Amino acid sequence: MEFTAAVKTFGRAGSTVRAVDGMDLTVGRGETVALLGRNGAGKSTAISLLLGLNDPDSGTVRLLGRAPDRAVRAGLAGAMLQDGRPIPRVTVGELIRFVAALYPRPLPVAEALALAGVTEYADRRVDKLSGGQVQRVRFAVALAGDPELVVLDEPTAALDVEARRAFWVSIRSFAERGRTVLFSTHHLEEADGNADRIVVLHRGRVVADGSGEAIKRSAGGGLVSIDLAGRSTAGLESLPGVVGVEVRGGRALLRTDDSDATVVELARIGAVRGLQVGRATLEDAFLSLTAPTAAADQVKEAA
Amino acid sequence: MFPYIALEIRRTLRDPTFLVFGTGMPLMMYLLFTNLGGSGSYDDWKAASMVGMAAYGALGSAMAIGTGIASDKSLGWLQQLRITPLDPWRAVTGRAISSSVTVLPTVLAILLAGGLVNGVRLAAWQWGALVLLLWLGALPFTLLGIGNGYRLTPQGTGVVNVACLMGFALVGGLWFPLGVFPGWLRAVGGFTPAHGFADLGWSTIAGHAPGAGSLAVLAGWLLLFGGYAVMSYRRSARTV
Structure with a gap:
């Protein structure tokens, strides 16, 4: 089975914002891909299209060869969305058991808890945890169903340096199971250090696509x-x-x-x-690619 | 769907304030209305007002769930659910079933108060049928409350639910019998979901099965509110 996510053209009707503006992207199975872009570059919108939360106005989005909502229904995707907080009045263990039960072939709950590093507070209520702990719980929610694709929208945004590093160890060990991981981030070194491939979005388009090295060279x-x-x-x-x-x-x-x-x-x-x-650092490359005046389609390199 | 029902019931039971006040409010209203107004001397009205108030309480508890749903939405939880394999119909049905946990104690409390405090006398089967019908019959309102919750902010849901509740209770004849209304309002009242709902109970205390008309009205509203809830759920996950 081949995982393909070809995200394409779409402009929001009734408003002038074209959050995702003619985006082409194919991600192969097992890749770890970073989505980089400034605020408003279209990262979250692209992710919502990929997960079937929104429909493209034009163009098509396919996830593992099917329409996103059908792939989601089949339990092929898991995600950690931006700004999501888990619901109050449940324990971590209950929440993960619940999510796992929705998927056809979930991870064993103990394994999901261990992978996300939340085993030690499995019996605590989600609303009593610290910010960093909550992030890990949300990661456990994303991977509990053992989906083919895990999407992480700015997974480490609220974490301090140490927590971030520990978090990436968890994410990499999940990716090493042959799963596809797509994450968005503001932290360039995070993208450089953890992704096989970096996709830079600017104004709803892909302006660079390749390894960290290739992107540095391109600028x-x-x-x-x-x-x-x-x-x-x-x-x-x-x-x-x-x-x-x-x-x-x-x-x-x-x-x-x-x-x-x-x-x-x-x-x-x-x-x-x-x-x-x-x-040039990746940051230099990123800044020049996404400068307000940077023309779209400036750089396009094969991975 | 069953894991979802179990999860939501567990969450509800951990919120005692919600349970205590959801049950306590209509109970207090029932006792006040029937004992302060001096109308307590008519046995018919005692039983009928018991059913009316139990229906009102059930309706209130059923719709109140919407506020909880609206706050789940503001946490991003509904989006998170949308990207699991749980499909929208099951999500809404599961939520509706788990919500009925709060409806049952309300119905029980008012029927108990009717029997023990106000001396309403009914046959054993009538008590059983009342509990069951008032519990299940609240489903359309649960769906309406849920639909509002999926669509509106927590504050908005609260306000809209209270407005719906008051309107239904009044026009549907839960507080005052439909007979006291002018003709046109009486006709409208007969088609409200609240009237169909309470009629399940009134038929029971009169000793016969609910009329086909009431059942049809209630079933119609069930479908309508169910569709509304599913539609709102789908919409709720959109980000733009």
Whole structure:
């Protein structure tokens, strides 16, 4: 069986917001994919389409070869939605037993609790837990049915660094069972460190798709910066290798795919002041891909 | 569906305030109305008002569940349910069945008060039939309350449910017999779900089976409110 989620065009009727605007994406079975984007880039909407919570206005979304709501009905998906909080007046164990009972082939409850790391407070009421504990319980809810696909919408948004790290250990051990994991996040290093593949969304479209390395390269692998000392950036964008120019705090940041050539040329025109040369980070790449002015379809790389 | 019913019943039983006040309010109203007004001397009215108030209490308990559902929705729980294999019809049916747990004690409390405090005398089968009919007959109202809960905010649900409850109780003749209304209102009252519901009880104390008309009216409302609840449930999971 092959898992395919080809998310396509859709524009919200009756409003000017096109949250997901002609999105094409195929995810293979067993992949761990990060969905990156700024607020309002369409991550949550894309996820709601994938899970059949909303229907696309046009285009099609398929989940494991069927319509999303049918795949969900067949118990093939589990999810941790954004801002969801578990219901009060049940214990963790009761909640997970309940969710597991809805699925045709669930994980054994003890295993689901252990995978999510909530075994020790299985007998406590969900409304008496701390924020980090609640996140883990919500993860347990997502995986209790042992679904083919687990979708996590900003799963670590409210966690501190340590809790986040522990959380990712849990998620990776679930993914290692051959399950497909799709998660959205604001934390770039989280995407880089935990996903096989990163999909960058901007204004409802996929603007980059590939490994963390590929995405860094796509934004220009090198980063050269100089003090502008009051001068304009005119001409800088046409230097050899330069693919993008930005000004931050009186310094010009040149993204370049050939740092050597760029530096040599800067020296020749006498513009070297406080020179710094480095490698572009994923954050640099992300910022340039999703800059308010960035044109859609700028980069499209195969995974 | 059964795990869902079990889960929701367990949650309800852990909320004693809800149970105590849901049962206590109509009980107090019944005792006040029948003992302060001085109308307690007519045996017919005693039994009829007992049924009317038990029906009103059942109706209130049934609809009150909507507020709980609306707050579940605000927690995102309904969306979470939507992405499990539980299909909408089962979700709504399961929730309706689990809600009836709160209806039963209300009905029992008022019938007990009628028998023990107000001295209503009925045959054993009539008591049994009353409990059963008033319990099951509350289902359409449960569905209406649930539908409102799926659709509205917790505050909104509370207000709308109270308005529905008052309207139904008054126009349906649960508080005052339909006979005192002007002709047109009496005709409307006969078609309200609350009247069909209470008629189950009134027929029982009169010693005969409920009329086909009342049953048809109630069944019609059951379908209507059931459809409304399922539709609202589907809508509730949408994010945009």
